[in-house]
Amino acid sequence: MTQTMAVAKALNESLRKALESDPKVLVMGEDVGKLGGVFRITDGLHKDFGEGRVIDTPLAESGIVGTAIGLALRGYRPVAEIQFDGFVFPAYDQIVTQLAKMHARALGKIKLPIVIRIPYGGGIGAVEHHSESPESLFAHVPGLKVVSPSNASDAYWMLQQAIECDDPVIFFEPKRRYWDKGEVDVEAVPGDLHRAVVVQQGTDVTLAAYGPMVKVCLEAAAAAANEGRSLEVVDLRSLSPIDFDTIQASVQKTRRLVVVHEAPVFYGAGAEIAARITERCFYHLEAPVLRVGGFHAPYPPARLEDEYLPGLDRVLDAVDRALAF
Amino acid sequence: MSVKSTAPRRTTRGSAAKRRSGEPGLVQLLTPQGERVEHDEYAVDLTPEELRGLYRDMVLTRRFDGEAVTLQRQGELGLWASLLGQEAAQIGSGRATRPDDYVFPTYREHGVAWTRDVDPLNLLGMFRGVNHGGWDPNENNFHLYTIVIGSQTLHATGYAMGVAKDGAESAVLAYFGDGASSQGDVAEAFTFAAVYNAPVVFFCQNNQWAISEPTEKQSRVPIYQRAAGFGFPGVRVDGNDVLAVLAVTRAALEHARSGQGPMLVEAFTYRMGAHTTTDDPTRYRSEDERSEWAAKDPIARLRAYLDREGLADEDFYAGVDTESDALAKRVREGVRTMPNPGPMAMFEHVYADGSALVDEERAQYAAYAASFEDAETGGNPGQGH
Numbered sequence: 001m002t003q004t005m006a007v008a009k010a011l012n013e014s015l016r017k018a019l020e021s022d023p024k025v026l027v028m029g030e031d032v033g034k035l036g037g038v039f040r041i042t043d044g045l046h047k048d049f050g051e052g053r054v055i056d057t058p059l060a061e062s063g064i065v066g067t068a069i070g071l072a073l074r075g076y077r078p079v080a081e082i083q084f085d086g087f088v089f090p091a092y093d094q095i096v097t098q099l100a101k102m103h104a105r106a107l108g109k110i111k112l113p114i115v116i117r118i119p120y121g122g123g124i125g126a127v128e129h130h131s132e133s134p135e136s137l138f139a140h141v142p143g144l145k146v147v148s149p150s151n152a153s154d155a156y157w158m159l160q161q162a163i164e165c166d167d168p169v170i171f172f173e174p175k176r177r178y179w180d181k182g183e184v185d186v187e188a189v190p191g192d193l194h195r196a197v198v199v200q201q202g203t204d205v206t207l208a209a210y211g212p213m214v215k216v217c218l219e220a221a222a223a224a225a226n227e228g229r230s231l232e233v234v235d236l237r238s239l240s241p242i243d244f245d246t247i248q249a250s251v252q253k254t255r256r257l258v259v260v261h262e263a264p265v266f267y268g269a270g271a272e273i274a275a276r277i278t279e280r281c282f283y284h285l286e287a288p289v290l291r292v293g294g295f296h297a298p299y300p301p302a303r304l305e306d307e308y309l310p311g312l313d314r315v316l317d318a319v320d321r322a323l324a325f
Numbered sequence: 326m327s328v329k330s331t332a333p334r335r336t337t338r339g340s341a342a343k344r345r346s347g348e349p350g351l352v353q354l355l356t357p358q359g360e361r362v363e364h365d366e367y368a369v370d371l372t373p374e375e376l377r378g379l380y381r382d383m384v385l386t387r388r389f390d391g392e393a394v395t396l397q398r399q400g401e402l403g404l405w406a407s408l409l410g411q412e413a414a415q416i417g418s419g420r421a422t423r424p425d426d427y428v429f430p431t432y433r434e435h436g437v438a439w440t441r442d443v444d445p446l447n448l449l450g451m452f453r454g455v456n457h458g459g460w461d462p463n464e465n466n467f468h469l470y471t472i473v474i475g476s477q478t479l480h481a482t483g484y485a486m487g488v489a490k491d492g493a494e495s496a497v498l499a500y501f502g503d504g505a506s507s508q509g510d511v512a513e514a515f516t517f518a519a520v521y522n523a524p525v526v527f528f529c530q531n532n533q534w535a536i537s538e539p540t541e542k543q544s545r546v547p548i549y550q551r552a553a554g555f556g557f558p559g560v561r562v563d564g565n566d567v568l569a570v571l572a573v574t575r576a577a578l579e580h581a582r583s584g585q586g587p588m589l590v591e592a593f594t595y596r597m598g599a600h601t602t603t604d605d606p607t608r609y610r611s612e613d614e615r616s617e618w619a620a621k622d623p624i625a626r627l628r629a630y631l632d633r634e635g636l637a638d639e640d641f642y643a644g645v646d647t648e649s650d651a652l653a654k655r656v657r658e659g660v661r662t663m664p665n666p667g668p669m670a671m672f673e674h675v676y677a678d679g680s681a682l683v684d685e686e687r688a689q690y691a692a693y694a695a696s697f698e699d700a701e702t703g704g705n706p707g708q709g710h
Contacts, residue, residue, distance in 0.1 A: 052490060058520055063479055063513035070483020073462070074491070094510070097473050098480070101457070105469050108674035109461040142675050142683075166677035194681065241682035 002185045008178040010156040011041045018163045019049050025163060028055040029064060029081030038083055039119055039178055061091035068114050069098055077113045079163060085120040086129025099168045100143030111166045121212045121262050122309055123176035125302040132299055133263035138170045139240040146240040148172035150214035152182030157190035174212035196243035198250060202232030205256040205319050208247055208273060210236040213260045220315040239269055248280045255286040256322040260310050265293040287325035290318045350561050351593060354568040357621040359629025367572040373636040379567050381645050383412040383624045386436040388649035389445050392656050397602040401660050402452045406433045410597030413623030414530045416440060417570025421578055425495040429481035432470040434500050441467040446659040455666055475501055475508030482514045485523035496581040497525040504535025507543045515555040524581035527589045532596035537609040549591035557587045564594030565623040
């Protein structure tokens with residue numbers, strides 16, 4: 001049964017389904033109750049499932065994640081919301097030091113099925129700390145899984161899968177795509193949570209992106225097509241683990257790769273992808289792997305974010321450079 | 326065994342010394358001289374057998390702890406965090422728990438582990454370096470040791486929130502120290518526990534020293550008084566008085582179980598040894614202070630009481646000593662024969678559901694390791710670098 005819904009609604013429906021199907025699922029976070037979250041992702045859930053399952057927490061992120069760990073140890077499956085990307089750092093210690101390591105510390109005898117939802121990325125004209133892309137800081141940590149949907153269907157299904165996963169999953173939601181609509185088949189059989197998907201076939205250059213940048217890359221591919229260039233777009237979907245096989249297959253076809261993300265390029269996901277793909281595809285590559293992303297500067301004030309964020313032109317510029325080698 | 330009748334009062338630190346002397350409001354049921362005293366709010370009525378049991382627990386715990394220190398000195402353990410001096414705080418509080426209660430320890434709760442029937446050898450794996458804990462927390466409702474201080478108070482609070490959701494009549498006991506009382510996580514745990522009325526008892530062993538920093542560096546008020554600001558009761562108990570600790574912790578756990586929410590217990594005690602085997606307390610504290618606390622020894626005071634009341638005879642003490650020797654022997658042998666993990670173990674249990682990345686690195690490392698085996702058996706010595 002296919003429905004048209006925005007990414008935000010798809011996430012909402014996904015949480016609703018999880019709460020309905022598993023009594024151990026809890027939603028917790030700041031303002032997730034009556035307000036329905038500052039982005040309304042939990043809209044209506046408090047009313048329908050009650051405050052015992054949709055929990056407004058004190059404004060303390062370390063406390064949110066730390067108590068979520070305790071709830072998980074008691075057998076619950078908490079889905080914790082961090083209100084904005086830049087607010088996750090008070091919880092970073094609990095996430096890195098405890099959540100990521102506890103399963104290994106127990107030699108597998110306990111599980112931490114916790115999802116931490118984080119709206120991330122820029123493009124909404126926000127004040128400081130509301131536009132960041134800290135995904136690499138989590139993908140770098142063994143024990144965590146990190147995923148990010150780019151569209152409504154993935155938002156719906158990947159959140160289901162993240163909640164069903166017995167490992168901690170950091171679920172990055174592309175906040176500027178919350179209002180983008182798409183088709184969601186709520187009866188489909190979803191693919192692997194960590195599999196990348198070729199969302200646009202092409203032959204000349206591969207663009208690899210995730211979350212909010214997938215749309216930019218698809219637009220870039222459309223613009224390039226007008227100039228007779230065929231770009232392939234890979235939606236990575238998962239940042240830990242990364243589906244290198246799908247990227248490799250694409251690059252062995254196109255022989256050129258440009259990785260695009262909002263996060264700073266330095267030590268970003270693109271660096272890891274460049275290194276691994278260079279290893280795997282050294283003799284196939286016609287050009288070095290190029291990266292387009294944020295700069296090594298604090299996320300700028302909103303009036304400058306259009307310059308900071310990779311847009312169509314910067315992506316196409318990188319495509320030109322890749323083709324010029 | 327001699328017990329000093331009066332401890333010399335320290336006067337060198339002015340008001341700080343007064344705060345550290347244990348007043349006000351210290352719950353005590355057994356004086357340092359082993360005299361039984363009553364308290365308005367807290368009482369225990371134990372059988373002679375139970376009293377002897379507490380003595381046995383403390384002696385065996387101290388012997389285990391001392392054996393671990395020795396094993397570290399002999400190079401069998403990489404590190405050990407001794408609980409010397411804190412036996413009453415740990416045995417008294419641990420013996421207050423019921424099997425269905427859940428305990429979240431720091432890394433020094435060897436005595437509490439003993440009361441939860443955790444095999445002492447389980448505690449030694451991480452200090453030997455063969456694992457990071459590795460026991461099943463649900464087997465004895467005793468969570469893994471937590472090294473980053475204060476973190477576990479939030480886990481305990483979340484667990485207690487789950488207990489309340491389940492409608493279970495259990496309580497959760499969260500250990501932490503005077504140093505951890507400065508951590509934000511502990512403040513957040515107090516906040517969450519209070520807001521959700523979670524059935525958790527926060528048990529602070531104030532052993533006066535966070536490595537080299539005295540409690541004055543952590544707080545201007547007695548730690549138990551912090552609870553008031555969060556809206557739940559706090560009480561300070563003589564942490565070297567096993568009877569008082571048992572009485573207070575029992576009451577606090579019952580307070581939590583009966584739906585009245587969290588409580589804070591501050592056990593006022595003293596770390597007689599070093600922070601860990603890497604520490605040198607002579608650099609930051611005086612021998613006078615240690616002597617003062619030696620006169621309040623938790624085991625000596627219970628023994629003085631048992632002797633005064635004629636509750637134990639020489640056969641009992643000899644039996645405990647024999648048991649101690651057997652425990653020490655078992656620990657010694659267990660540590661020395663503890664197997665090292667194989668190199669591939671580091672790839673295990675990173676994820677519950679597996680990860681392609683770990684699989685890839687495991688396979689690569691296995692191939693790399695196998696290349697040496699090939700070389701040793703005469704195949705392809707020129708390959709690889």
